[in-house]
Amino acid sequence: MSEKHAQDLHQCCGGPGEALLPFNVGREQILAAITPLEQNQVTDVRAALGRVLAADVLSPINVPAYSNSAMDGYAVRYADLPRDGEARLPIAGSVLAGHPLKQPCPAGACVEIMTGAQVPAELDTVIIKEVCQRQGDYVSFPAQGIKAGQNRRHAGEDIAQGAVAVPAGTRLGAAELGLIASLGQAEVSVVRRPRVAYFSTGDEIRSLGQPLAEGQIYDSNRYTVTALLARLGIDVVDLGVIPDRPDAIENAFRQAQQQADVILSSGGVSLGEADFVTETLERLGEVAFWRLAIKPGRPLAFGKVGDAWFFGLPGNPVAVMITFLQFVRPALTKLAGETLKPEVMVTLPSAEAIRKKPGRTEFLRARIEVDAQGRAQVRSTGHQGSGILTSMSQADCLLVLEAEQGDVAAGDPVRVQPFEGLL
The missing domain is CATH 2.170.190.11 (Molybdopterin biosynthesis moea protein, domain 3.)
Structure with missing residues (x-):
């Protein structure tokens, strides 16, 4: 990373020693730093499902072609x-x-x-x-x-000849592909798929198929993260589990930066004695910030190593998924050239009382249910510990409590982020 870029990144996003960043500020600063990929590819329409359109598709004909x-x-x-x-x-x-x-x-x-x-x-x-x-x-x-x-x-009632049929930045679904085909176009220009290198860290982590010794656990984060990446159409480089040794983590960083546009890791970004990810990132590149006023997921590293952006996610599995959805997903969406859309949020009454102290944005795993009168409401999935992965598997939404919000009474309106299209 050039000295100027490091200074710009630090100025934009703050440093690791600064106070906890508010949720919205952290995400806005990440998105401000990310720029879309510029490499495009031409692909057959039949192979373009899920790809991001690199250039406007202009209609060569009127649709319909005649009255x-x-x-x-x-x-x-x-x-x-x-x-x-x-x-x-x-x-x-x-x-x-x-x-x-x-x-x-x-x-x-x-x-x-x-x-x-x-x-x-x-x-x-x-x-x-x-x-x-x-x-x-x-x-x-x-x-x-x-x-x-x-x-x-009338001729041209749907699309006039020469008009934009599908704008650049659109992630192509079945309807868009059918529309493009109806114009007689067999190929489209799409943005190259981002490449993401991922590794888990921790001496206690074991891959599937390996025996567990006392004090060890199986790696779930690789599977949740790679699944989330797959939903975005990302090319994934899986670097496996890296032990808690500075030399091993440094080698993983060097290998990842040569292969990917973005490096993702889980674990090793807190204040523990064996948490070497942030320390290594500061030595090899630039760490922009690593503490956010959110729950779960306060430790989150963001920076750059060479030309690769880096996100250091927490180690707890729920915190990994929450921080991915709220920070990494929109960043990768922008990197892929897709036009960012406002998040889908709905307001529903809480089915229960919730205790909360002002100061942090909190994301509770929850389900939308229907009460006896047929009205929709939202209820948490129970224990909200950041290591309780069942709280995510049982949920169909996040109940979002803003930083300034305090206790919630049963029946109070709360903001809800549905999982549909995210997981």
Whole structure:
């Protein structure tokens, strides 16, 4: 990292010795530091699901390409209909989808038309079949209730030729891919997938398949984090479990910075004697801040090693998931070139009383439920310890208590962040 960049990062985000940063300030400063990747790739539309669009998709055609009928019925000139009394017009032909009328419709006549079929240029109104009465080659229309231009979709009504069909920064889903395909485009330009290197730290951590000795635990953080990364379409470099030795952690940093855009670790960022991650980061790069006024997840390192951004997550599994969702996920979203959208938050009454001291933003694991009167409310999943992973698996949302908020009484409105689309 250049000296100037280190100074800018420190000025932007503060240093490790400063007071606890408020939640919103920490996240805003992380997002201010992150810039989107500039490398783009061209890919087949069929392989673009979940990718982020690098350039606007402009429509080469009008959508729909021609005026067409929204209903099965009869296409007429509105001017041919009398203002009073029932109309009776001869049927000059039938128009099916994909089979335009070959000859113009004579004045004073109409055509039978099917949904999606091209409306002849000389006709301007479609009357649905259900209100019409056909007698041989003639059809009668009701005297009232017909409006000029009804049931007719105009050319370019959905997308005009040359207009932006899908803007850059869109994460492509099924609807976007179908829309792009409807324009006749077989390829799209997408942002390169970010690469994230991840490692867990701790002498007590063991990978799956290894036997546990006394005082050891299996590594759950690698699996929650890599799953969260997979939901974002991230290319993951799994560096495994790194023991609590400065040389091993330094080697992990050096290996990660050569392979990834972002380095993630869990554990080793608190004040313990064997917590070497922040110490190593300060030696190899720049640590911007590492203490936040949130619960769970106060120890959070953010900085840069070489050209790779670094997030040092706490070691407790719930704190790992909370800090990932609130800080790492939006940062990776921006890095991937996706347009950041406001978070989905709803306000619901709390089903229970909650004790809280002002000063920290708290994220309680909770579930949305329906009371006896059919009204939605939110209730915590019980014990909220940062090591209780079941509190996350049983939850479908986070109950967010703002820093300045105190105790909550049953029935008080609280902010809720649903997990839908996040986990």
